[in-house]
Amino acid sequence: MNGTVSKLAAPQAGGRGGPPAGGTPIRRARLRPLPAPSQRLHRRPRQEPRHVLDVTLLCDMQIFSAMASAKEGNGAPTKRSRLHDLYEQQGLSPWYDNLCRPVTDLLPLIASGVRGVTSNPTIFQKAISSSSAYDDQFKQLISAGKDAENAYWELVIKDIQDACKLFEPIYNETDGADGYVSVEVSPRLANDTQGTVEAAKWLHKVVNRPNVYIKIPATAECVPSIREVISNGISVNVTLIFSIARYEAVIDAYLDGLEASGLSDLSRVTSVASFFVSRVDSLIDKMLEKIGTPEALALRGKAAVAQAKLANQLYQKKFSGPRWEALAKKGAKKQRLLWASTGVKNPAYPDTLYVDSLIGPDTVNTMPDQALHAFIDHGTVSRTVDANVSEAEGVYSALEKLGINWDEVGKQLELEGVDSFKKSFDSLLVSLEEKGNTLKTANV
Template sequence: MSDRLKALAAAGVSVWLDDLSRDRLTSNNLAGLVAGSAVVGVTTNPTIFAAALSQGTAYDAQTAELAGRHSSVEDTIKALTTDDVRNACDVLTATATASNGVDGRVSIEVAPTLARDTDATIAEAVDLWKIVDRPNVLIKIPATVEGLPAITSVIAEGISVNVTLIFSLDRYRGVIDAYLSGLEQAAANGHDLSRIHSVASFFVSRVDTEIGKRLDSLGTDQANALKSRAAIANARLAYEVFEQTFAGERWAELAAQGANKQRPLWASTGVKDPALPDTLYVSELVTAGTVNTMPEKTLQAFADHGEVSGDRVRGRADEARAVLAELERLGISYDEVVTVLEEDGLDKFSASWSDLVDTVQAALDQAKPR
């Protein structure tokens, strides 16, 4: 294992891989990353599965078998993706056991087309939980306004959740409230709170991408000085929200019943701007008790030249607030940016889902008995 990844893990950062495919599983690539690259979890999303199913022949046999049973495209997608997630959960079972379920987690997302439908999201989350049938799966629910009550309801059923597509601090507060409400209801329903886990996926690089476009349009020295600073500032302020909320009386009552904190997860940590260090969103967000999910390219980059230089998050909230205040003074509205990012994130995942549907439908059509 790379000494640099060892140092990252020793600093309290759980390294999760933001990718999954049938080839990774059958080639033992995932098992190798778990054994030798500090990987202790996996995240997926519609874009990842669209890429996996559109490349190579790894899914052909199962798709042909499902076509022979006249499986619908939706049921075929669910079968293919949940099989991958279940098998990845099995690869990570030992990790989950050793960490008491904190790590060893594999995430699968409800269909993005359901993101504005609370009841449908709840039903899909419960269905995915039952199909994967592994205690170390996390069901991903987007942090839309409609997603918040779904998070509460799913947690109340004793199901572990990865809340995804979080951009704003206000929405993050709502996510934590939804989690705590879910735990309170789960306790009332007789569930063992120690078995319920959750992460809150706060998206990072996309913030700099969106704000960077606006700073470029200003073109001033002051604007240029703020480039690539907003995303890290936003994440550091999110961590402050986490610290404050999980230190209050409401949390203390749940903790006394064995509840687990909902850990912050830094998502979208692959660097989009080639002018930036390719490990920026890993090295600058090091703090204990967090998760950093990264594409393999970023994982390899950190293994090669990433640096861990102490805690880069705690105690930096005032500095982070100053960055966002400077952006507001330049006329860049934080509220507008995070709203755009949520809508854009949903649109991208929906587009990937459409590509996935088209790819699988074409495969089914080709495999149907003549």
């Protein structure tokens, strides 16, 4: 199996403000269960057997039927939630950080105010390995001669296409400003500049939906990829951003790409920059505990939000002035900050910490299940992302004085993030290969 670029046969396209002071009780979410969200190309695509196409058509019919039922108000009425208020009052788009079959289980979430979806290799590894919903299509793909990796991509692409259909009304209503579904290039390409470009172009072509974001990691090798992909008119979700320095490089890649595109109308080329939050606290808290001084311990749980607020200040600076204004005249849209990794990992912290603390206009927060439930239950809808910025600057500087190197923190978290996604991807491919071999043996 190629360790860099997969030679794929193309499918037929179709808590708030910081940790509580000593002893303050924390409200936890009363969790109500949501419906279970039950590279290059060198070969010509093979013609799919009729039965594979029939299953695809049947799934499409089921999606449109479910969407029609939801639109007509069939089933239990959906009440407004805090997610609606986030968007309507504060301009923050709440997204859902999960995707699996059946994608129609997203409809109640959309009705509750979710406006987009993100996915990653770990999400798909969990979805495909823990659900039988993929079995029929997988069996058909293996019968049609697909190997495990080709089958994986066809399973993923089908989910992404179906989810894009569900969010297309939001995309249309906002003139392409919202309603996106994100799919990531192979994590094996995290250090391959040109391989990432080719994989992004391929994914964009085969998904063939206006509201798809191609996710590209913000590694040093992939920052040039972001520029080239944007210059080709492809919308990008830049993922795994852990430091302000790397974030600035990502913004510059977006602006460079827009300028290099040569397009007279830039309104359909958009991007989000996924700035990871909770993992920053997880790592820096350990470093502070190792230092062990009262000053260090008092800064636990404050690093991530402080850095995120300073990232927002950089956003305001970079998307203003003559350079940006020239692009805006051609219809360019700002690369929104997307707060990612917003599930609280330390039970001592408020469970809405990374949502409540980063609310502001033209931002996105993609939430895993627990964070989403918690915010709907008891989140606070109030503009906070640009509040107490001087305090955030003080926290950032205090951590530096204690010996915390922000760039080194970012590099370590990036390496860990890439490695985690690679392991999930490789583990799933091994499982699919074993499953495929079993099916082939059974059919002999």
